[in-house]
Every structure is written in C-alpha cells, then in structure tokens.
Amino acid sequence: MNTTTTYSLLFFLFVSAFSSVAAWADQQELNYRLKWLFNIGASGDIYAQANGSFTAQGLKVRVREGSPEKNAINELELGRADFGVASADQVIQALDKGAHLVVLAQIFQINPMQWIYRDDQPKINKLADLRGRKVGITFGGNDETIMRTLLTQASIKEKEVKLSGVRFDFTPFFRRKVEIWPVYRNTQGVILKEKLAQEGEGVRFFNPADFGVHFVANSIITSEKMLKEQPQVVKKFLTALLQGWKAAMNPAEENKVLAAVKKMNKNTEDGIMKKQLAITRELVWPASGTIGAINEVAWKQTEAIMLRQGRIKQAVHVEKYLRQQYAQCELTDEPSGTGVLK
Amino acid sequence: MLVRRTYQFLIVYCIGLASLLGLKYALSLSDYVIPSIPLILETAGQVFSDYLRAAFSTLSVTVLGQIISIILAFSVGIAGRKSSWLGSFIRATAYNIQAYPIVALAPIIFILLGDGFLSRLLIASIICYFPLLLSVLGVMAAPVQEIEHFYQATGRMSWQLEVKIRAFENLSKLTTVISGSATLAMAGTIVAEFIAANAGIGYSIRTALYQSDLAKIFVALFLIGIIISLYQGLLENIGQWIIQKKLG
Amino acid sequence: MQIISNNLSFQYPDSDTKVINSLSFSMHGPGFNAVFGPSGVGKTSLARIIAGSITDQEGDMYTKGITTILYSYNMERLPGWSSIGTLLQQVTPPGREALLEELIELFALQNVMDSPFTRISLGQQNRSNLLRYLVQDFDLLIMDESLANVDEKLRQTILLHIKERFPDRMFLSISHNLMEVATFCKEILVLGTREKSGKGCILQGLDLQQDAVLDKDRLDQSMLEVMNAC
Missing domain, CATH: 3.40.190.10 (Periplasmic binding protein-like II)
Known part of the structure; x- marks a missing residue:
C-alpha cells in the first residue's frame, strides 16, 4: 500500500465517520405515545419506524405503547411525548377541559x-x-x-x-x-x-x-404549542408517519409489515395477524377513503353524541382543532382496501 | 383511634391533592390532566351519592371477604401449627401463592365464577388471606412454654387449650394483623372490581379511567380512604377493647 | 424412692462444652432434697433430665419407686383469661378442693383469688404456680427456684408445711439460697464448678421439721460443707 492510498483511505474513513456523527446529531428526537399496546392496529406506526420513514425525515422517534393509564394527552401536556394517538372522545373531552391540542390526522376511516x-x-x-x-x-x-x-x-x-x-x-x-x-x-x-x-x-x-353513527376512533394529535413552534417538525413527522401507514397498508409490503409487527408483538399467530392486517387495511384505507384524512362530519357527530350524553359540558367546536392540511401528503395512490368488510 | 385515623387520612389526602394542584399550576396543565378544585367539587356533587353506594358495596364485600379469610386462616393456621409435614407444606404453599400477583390469577377466577359478587369476594379473601395465614401460623406454631408447660406436664393439654393460650398470648399481634388485613381486603376487592365486576368503587374507578376523568378518581379515592380509615379504626377500637377487657 | 445417676453427661446442641460431665450420684426419698451450685453448673439441665423433658443425654439417669415426676420453675405463668381462683379450681383434681383451700390460706393467696395473674406480685405469681403443682398427683416434685421473690418468713412457713403435709413424697429444690438448702433439706446434691464437675457429691442438710428448734452450730457446719463442696 503506497502513501497516497493510505492517505486516501484515512480521509475516506474520517469523512464517513464525521458524516455519520453529523447525521446523528441532525436527527431530532421525538416521543410518540400510542393509544394501546403494539398490535396490528398500530402497524403503520410500527412500520414507519421499521422502514426508516422517520429517519428519512431526519427524525429519531421513540414509539411507545399506550394504555388507559398511559394516556397520550396527559403525556403531551406533561411534555413527555411530542405526538400521540388518542380516540376522538378523549380529544373532545380534553378540549372540554381546557387542553390545548390539535388533531393532525385520523388513522381509522372506519371505527374498528x-x-x-x-x-x-x-x-x-x-x-x-x-x-x-x-x-x-x-x-x-x-x-x-x-x-x-x-x-x-x-x-x-x-x-x-x-x-x-x-x-x-x-x-x-x-x-x-x-x-x-x-x-x-x-x-x-x-x-x-x-x-x-x-x-x-x-x-x-x-x-x-x-x-349512520360515525364515532371517530384513533387520530394523531400534538400540542398547539408544538404546532406553533415547530411546524416543520410536525410536517416531517406526519409525512413520515403517513408514509409508514401507507406502506403498511400496501399489500405488496405485507410480509415486511407482518415481520415488523411480529417483532413487537410475539403473541399473535402469523395466520391471525395476516387476517388482522387485511381487515385493518379496510378500516384505515377503505375504497372510498383517503389515508389519514380527517372526517370533519364524523368528528362533529362524535362531539354532538358526547354532548347529548353529558360526557362534555358544552360544545367545544372540535372542527376548530382539526388540522386537515397537514395530512395532505402523497395521498394520490389508490386505496389498498379490497372491500372484504362488505 | 377512629378519629385519629380519619384525620390522618385527610391530612395525607390534602397533601397529595395540594401537590398535584401545585404541579398543575406550575406546568399549566389542563383540567383533563389534573382537574381543578371547582371541577373536583362539581364532579363530587354529581357522583358522590353513586360513589358512596359503590364504596359501601365494596366495603360489604371487603368485610365478608375478611371474615372468610380470618376463619380460613385460623382453621388452616391451627391445623398446620405443628412443625409437621402438613405445617411446613401449608407454610410453603402460602408463601408461593402469595407470590402470585392477583391480576394473574384473576382471569382464571373470572372464568370459573364469572364477573359477579363471588369473584370479588374470592379475590378479596385471597389477597387478605395469605398474610393473615402466615401471621396466624407464626403465632400458632410458637409455643408459649412458660404457660403450656404445666398443662403438658399434668396431661391437661388439648389442642383447643393450646390454641387458646397461643391466641391469647398474641392477642395484640393478632388484632393488629386483623385490622391491618382490612386494607388488604379492601385493596383486593377494589382490584377485583377494577379487573372485572359490575359494581363497587373499583368498577367506578375503571369506568372513570376509561373516560380519562381524574376528578371522578379523586372522589373515589377520597371515599375509599375515608371508608377504609373508618373501618380500620373501628377494627382497632374493637381490638383495643378486647385487649383491655382480657388483658386488663 | 431413689434418683440414680451414673456417669451422666449432657451437652446442648449449640454449645461446645458439656453442661453436665460424667455425673454420678444417688439420692433418696421421700423428703425434701436439693440440688445446689453456682449458676451455669447444670442444675436446671439436670432437673429437666430427671423430669424427662431432656432425653438426649449420655449415661444413665433413672428412678426407683417414683412414677410421676413434675417439674415447676419460677418463670411459669398462669393464663390471663381468668382469675387465679378460677384457674386453680379448674386444675384441681376432684376431691382435692379442701387441700386447695388449705394451701391458698397457707400461701397467703386469699386476697388475690379474684385477680388475673398479671396483676399480682412476682412472689404471689410464684406461689400460685407452685400451689397448683402441689394439688396434682406426683411422687417427685422438682421446684426450680419456685419460691423466688417470696419473703423469708413465708418461704419458711411454706417449706415446713409442705414437708409436714406431704411426708410420703419426694421434693427436689433447686436453689441458690445456701441457708435455705442447708436448713430444710435432707440430702443436698452439690454441683461444683466445671473443674469439679462429675464429682457431684451428696451432703446431709439439717432437714428441719415443723416445731423443731434450729441448731445454729450444725447449720453453720452444714453450710460450710456445702460451700467447700462447690
């Protein structure tokens, strides 16, 4: 090995190491709290992580399981999470109690x-x-x-x-x-x-x-503060997440998605999980729907139901907190649902 | 004892609540995360009577569960008091079963007995039973030589007399354990109701948790605290009365 | 009646040394005898071996003409759930009620019959404990410091009365009270210090009886013998 080759090799190693460190330092760390445990209902969230959608947007996202006790809205307010998944009734109730939230996207177009x-x-x-x-x-x-x-x-x-x-x-x-x-x-x-x-x-x-009862299920939320102070981060996160969901709902990616979910949830049989994924496709991206789209009419109906049943004290006008525009990313492909629900 | 326990609880409750409210205002948290005092009071006004009924339902299961576990613990403790194979077997079994978290056993109980009264009662009894059993075994297995010697030497010792001597000599320990086990029985009942039941304050807490309604949970915790303080205080008073009457 | 020990040794399982080492003696009854010696020479262990509550000794220990042996000691308590009077009545065999009454009076316990055990003095506790043994069936009663905390005068009264009332029984008093042992006992087994253990010797006491006059010179001599034997 002559001197020139040695110097070239050292230079290459230095540049590679420096760019890796720089790339790591550039990544923004975010916490994302799910509504429930890792299962097929969070396949898009899991797959966004597994297929590198977050990394591609320069984000380092920690996806965490949720439960009734580990509530995403609480975590947002306490600053422990930057984004979260909450059901519409949780969001409306929180707004009724003065929480400062916004809804960025709606995962399930049909309530499971x-x-x-x-x-x-x-x-x-x-x-x-x-x-x-x-x-x-x-x-x-x-x-x-x-x-x-x-x-x-x-x-x-x-x-x-x-x-x-x-x-x-x-x-x-x-x-x-x-x-x-x-x-x-x-x-x-x-x-x-x-x-x-x-x-x-x-x-x-x-x-x-x-x-005719459209009660909205899980949606992606963040705090008003986050949206106001870091709109670019919100956009990147949502883009990555919806890309993850879109990929996860693509039948061509099925094996990879199942493998990613299986890694997080080893208890469900492969055959069952495959069927669960097929149904999830119909709920998340039905033939007549758009992935991540916020169904404002359904949200209003959900609020009206809750008001009627006394679960909230006054109208919160939930439509004011829906940020449909952030979900408008790469949604031009055909839906993956094949109509098996019908 | 009764009053002291109640105001001690109130102090602890108020300190806890004040800390949470301090956190709420320091971090500007919404009423959804930590409810304000007016919201807690408003919620209390709405649910107090229902929750009070639920808490008394829980208490009734607790009392019954505790009575069952006391009877069982004394029966098994007396049977296993000799340092024989049976005694050590019972002790080992009690320690092992006590190590199981009740949430792991609960699903089996619910499958067998459904999610009604019996499951609540059984879980309350189980949680209360094992610590009681170990205490009773400890008391019953320890000879009071300086009293028992005469009866053994003169051939007057019977198992009833042996149990009477050991129980009497450890009366304050037993009454403390029994009054202490009230908390366990209450916790057991609440856990059972929380996991699966259609009544009781644990069930109310679970429903409130589903609705992310912390104000309701505060009301429930207040009632649980007050009721368990009163119940435990009452048991301690009874214990004291028995000790005073018997020991002088 | 006879207690015979032949080359008796005993060691507690958690101890390195023998508490009794090659002890041989023979003691005769009926009458009031004693085991005397400084603390730790094995008096209580010997009493328990005689009573049969210790059985893993080496050597021989047996009795002749003695069927029932009772062992009483000063740490014993009566249960607290009833008065002393009730408890004493409960353990008095049928037909011995008069004896019980007699002993209650002799032991000066009339005033505490309605009291629970915990409310009376240590001396009264020891007397009531000894009393309940005396109304039982026994051939040999071992009294291990059974009259501790009882004043001298009352002790004397009790001991003399016991000797008179139970002439056909054997008593073995374990005591640290040299004068008491020398005055009232017939035979005294003196257990020496460790160096002297195994050489337990039987000495004669004054065996003072009711209404008899105490010979002080003999008492001094007897006490001196016992002291020298230790």
Missing part, C-alpha cells in the same frame, strides 16, 4: 369498534332489531357511548334491551350468555371469528357506521 354475533342469530338489518337482544358493552367505554346513541336513534328504551357489562374475558359470549359482543373488528374480531369457525359457527359484525 363494532359488535360480533353468531350468524345463527337473527341478522341486524335495522336498529330496531336490537330490541330484546342481549348486548355487551364496556361500561364507561366508547362502545357504551356508541350503543346508547344507536338505541336513542332507534327509540329503543334501555329496558327493551339487555345491556351486559363485558370484560377481557369472552366466556359469556362463548357460552351465549351475551349475544352481541363488542370487539375491535381488526384484532379481537378476527380472533373470535377464527375460534368460532373452528367450532363450526359463523359470525356477523354489526358496524354502527352502517346505521
């Missing part, structure tokens, strides 16, 4: 909160068919709000249905003690459907949206 029932039971063609049925609800949960709205809409009095409190344990449904059971369509719904299929039983899903 639905009800499952066996196909040997009378089909629910109209809301009046709920009369006299044993319906499960999580007292205090979104499903309670949605079901009460549906009952009000159909002029069904509470004593005309048998509302039963449900928990994580599906035994009452398996034993037919509760007929219509609330599930997240893309996660528990798939598992229950599979289990019952093994017993030779078929199921149907009851989707409130089919009866």
Whole structure:
C-alpha cells in the first residue's frame, strides 16, 4: 500500500465517520405515545419506524405503547411525548377541559369498534332489531357511548334491551350468555371469528357506521404549542408517519409489515395477524377513503353524541382543532382496501 | 383511634391533592390532566351519592371477604401449627401463592365464577388471606412454654387449650394483623372490581379511567380512604377493647 | 424412692462444652432434697433430665419407686383469661378442693383469688404456680427456684408445711439460697464448678421439721460443707 492510498483511505474513513456523527446529531428526537399496546392496529406506526420513514425525515422517534393509564394527552401536556394517538372522545373531552391540542390526522376511516354475533342469530338489518337482544358493552367505554346513541336513534328504551357489562374475558359470549359482543373488528374480531369457525359457527359484525353513527376512533394529535413552534417538525413527522401507514397498508409490503409487527408483538399467530392486517387495511384505507384524512362530519357527530350524553359540558367546536392540511401528503395512490368488510 | 385515623387520612389526602394542584399550576396543565378544585367539587356533587353506594358495596364485600379469610386462616393456621409435614407444606404453599400477583390469577377466577359478587369476594379473601395465614401460623406454631408447660406436664393439654393460650398470648399481634388485613381486603376487592365486576368503587374507578376523568378518581379515592380509615379504626377500637377487657 | 445417676453427661446442641460431665450420684426419698451450685453448673439441665423433658443425654439417669415426676420453675405463668381462683379450681383434681383451700390460706393467696395473674406480685405469681403443682398427683416434685421473690418468713412457713403435709413424697429444690438448702433439706446434691464437675457429691442438710428448734452450730457446719463442696 503506497502513501497516497493510505492517505486516501484515512480521509475516506474520517469523512464517513464525521458524516455519520453529523447525521446523528441532525436527527431530532421525538416521543410518540400510542393509544394501546403494539398490535396490528398500530402497524403503520410500527412500520414507519421499521422502514426508516422517520429517519428519512431526519427524525429519531421513540414509539411507545399506550394504555388507559398511559394516556397520550396527559403525556403531551406533561411534555413527555411530542405526538400521540388518542380516540376522538378523549380529544373532545380534553378540549372540554381546557387542553390545548390539535388533531393532525385520523388513522381509522372506519371505527374498528363494532359488535360480533353468531350468524345463527337473527341478522341486524335495522336498529330496531336490537330490541330484546342481549348486548355487551364496556361500561364507561366508547362502545357504551356508541350503543346508547344507536338505541336513542332507534327509540329503543334501555329496558327493551339487555345491556351486559363485558370484560377481557369472552366466556359469556362463548357460552351465549351475551349475544352481541363488542370487539375491535381488526384484532379481537378476527380472533373470535377464527375460534368460532373452528367450532363450526359463523359470525356477523354489526358496524354502527352502517346505521349512520360515525364515532371517530384513533387520530394523531400534538400540542398547539408544538404546532406553533415547530411546524416543520410536525410536517416531517406526519409525512413520515403517513408514509409508514401507507406502506403498511400496501399489500405488496405485507410480509415486511407482518415481520415488523411480529417483532413487537410475539403473541399473535402469523395466520391471525395476516387476517388482522387485511381487515385493518379496510378500516384505515377503505375504497372510498383517503389515508389519514380527517372526517370533519364524523368528528362533529362524535362531539354532538358526547354532548347529548353529558360526557362534555358544552360544545367545544372540535372542527376548530382539526388540522386537515397537514395530512395532505402523497395521498394520490389508490386505496389498498379490497372491500372484504362488505 | 377512629378519629385519629380519619384525620390522618385527610391530612395525607390534602397533601397529595395540594401537590398535584401545585404541579398543575406550575406546568399549566389542563383540567383533563389534573382537574381543578371547582371541577373536583362539581364532579363530587354529581357522583358522590353513586360513589358512596359503590364504596359501601365494596366495603360489604371487603368485610365478608375478611371474615372468610380470618376463619380460613385460623382453621388452616391451627391445623398446620405443628412443625409437621402438613405445617411446613401449608407454610410453603402460602408463601408461593402469595407470590402470585392477583391480576394473574384473576382471569382464571373470572372464568370459573364469572364477573359477579363471588369473584370479588374470592379475590378479596385471597389477597387478605395469605398474610393473615402466615401471621396466624407464626403465632400458632410458637409455643408459649412458660404457660403450656404445666398443662403438658399434668396431661391437661388439648389442642383447643393450646390454641387458646397461643391466641391469647398474641392477642395484640393478632388484632393488629386483623385490622391491618382490612386494607388488604379492601385493596383486593377494589382490584377485583377494577379487573372485572359490575359494581363497587373499583368498577367506578375503571369506568372513570376509561373516560380519562381524574376528578371522578379523586372522589373515589377520597371515599375509599375515608371508608377504609373508618373501618380500620373501628377494627382497632374493637381490638383495643378486647385487649383491655382480657388483658386488663 | 431413689434418683440414680451414673456417669451422666449432657451437652446442648449449640454449645461446645458439656453442661453436665460424667455425673454420678444417688439420692433418696421421700423428703425434701436439693440440688445446689453456682449458676451455669447444670442444675436446671439436670432437673429437666430427671423430669424427662431432656432425653438426649449420655449415661444413665433413672428412678426407683417414683412414677410421676413434675417439674415447676419460677418463670411459669398462669393464663390471663381468668382469675387465679378460677384457674386453680379448674386444675384441681376432684376431691382435692379442701387441700386447695388449705394451701391458698397457707400461701397467703386469699386476697388475690379474684385477680388475673398479671396483676399480682412476682412472689404471689410464684406461689400460685407452685400451689397448683402441689394439688396434682406426683411422687417427685422438682421446684426450680419456685419460691423466688417470696419473703423469708413465708418461704419458711411454706417449706415446713409442705414437708409436714406431704411426708410420703419426694421434693427436689433447686436453689441458690445456701441457708435455705442447708436448713430444710435432707440430702443436698452439690454441683461444683466445671473443674469439679462429675464429682457431684451428696451432703446431709439439717432437714428441719415443723416445731423443731434450729441448731445454729450444725447449720453453720452444714453450710460450710456445702460451700467447700462447690
């Protein structure tokens, strides 16, 4: 090795090391708090991390699991998170209590909160068919709000249905003690459907949206302060996140997405997870929808429902806090949903 | 004892609340994260009677659960007091089961008994039972030689007399353990209600948590604190009365 | 009645040294005998071996003409849930109620019969404890400091009365009170210090009886013998 070659090699190593350090130093560190545990419902969030969407935007994002106790809105206010996932009712309630939030995008275009029932039971063609049925609800949960709205809409009095409190344990449904059971369509719904299929039983899903009740589910939020002080960071984050979601919902990327989710959640079987992803596509990017798009009408309806049920004291005019323009990025491709929900 | 416990709780509650409010105003947090005093009072006005009923429902399960666990702990403790194989087996089993977090056992209990009264009662009893059992075993397995010697030497010792001697000699320890176990029983009931039940203050907390309504949780915590203070104070008073009456 | 020890040795499991080392003696009853010696020479251990509550000793320890042995000691307590009177009545065998009453009076315990055990003095506690043993069936009663904290005069009254009232029984008093041992006991087993252990010797005491006059010279001589034997 002559002297020139040695110097060239040293120069190359120095430049490479310097650029790596510089790139690392350029990356902005952000915390992103999910609403729930790592599962297929967060596949876009997980995949944005796994496929390097955040890094490509110069961001170093820590995606963290959520739970009822680990609430994204609290974390935003306490400065522990920069972005988060919250359901519409959480957002509206927080706004009612003086929180300074904005909604950047809506992940689920169709609320995954639905009800499952066996196909040997009378089909629910109209809301009046709920009369006299044993319906499960999580007292205090979104499903309670949605079901009460549906009952009000159909002029069904509470004593005309048998509302039963449900928990994580599906035994009452398996034993037919509760007929219509609330599930997240893309996660528990798939598992229950599979289990019952093994017993030779078929199921149907009851989707409130089919009866005109559009209660918005998970959306991406940040603080007003963040949006005001670092709009470029917000834009970069959202671009990266929606790219992650778009890629995750692309059937061509399915194996990579499943591998990324599996890395974070080892408990779900591969076959189930694959089916869960297919359903998630329909909910996040349906044929008639746009990924990340904020459905203002649905948000207003959600607020109206909450106001009517006394979950908020006064109108918050949630439309003022929706920042639709930030989600307008690379959304020109065809939706990935193939209509399997129908 | 009753009054002292109550005002001690009120002091702790007020300090906790004041700290949270300090944090709220220092960090300019919204009412969603930490509710203001007017919001807490307004919420209390709305839910107090319901929550009070729920808290009494929890208390009734707690009392029943505690009674069951006391009876069980004494029965098993008495049966296993001899340093025989059975005694050491019971002790080892109690230690092992106590090591299991109840949230891990709860799903099995709910599958077997459903999410009603029995599950709450069983979980309250389980949480309260094992610490009680270990204390009772400790008391019952330790001979009071200076009293028992005469009865053994003269052939008058029976298992009933042995239990009576050991229980009487450790009366203050047992009453302290029993009154202390009230907190465990209450915690057990609340955990059961939180995980799966359709009634009780733990259930109310869970519902409030679903709604991210910390004001309701503050009201619930206040009621839990007051009720457990009163209950524990009452048990301590009963214990003191028994000790005074028996020990002089 | 006879207690016989032949080459008796005993060592506590957690100790390096033998508390009793090759002890041989023979003691006769009925009557009031004693074991005497400084602290730590194994008096209580010997008493427990005789009573049968220690069984892992080496050598021989046996009795002749003695069926029931009771061992009482001064740390014993009566349960606290009833008055002393009730507890004493409960443990008095049928037919011995008169003896109980007699001893209550002799032991000067009439005034504390309604009191719980914890409310009376140490001397009263020891007397009530000894009393309940005396109403039991026994051939040999070992009294390990059973009259501790009792004043001299009352001790004397009690000891003399016991000797008179139970002439066919054997008593073995374990005491540090040299004068008491020398005055009231018939045979005294003196346990020496460790260096002298194994050489426990039986000495004769004055064996003073009710209404008898104490010979002070003999007492001095007896006390001197006991002291020299230790």
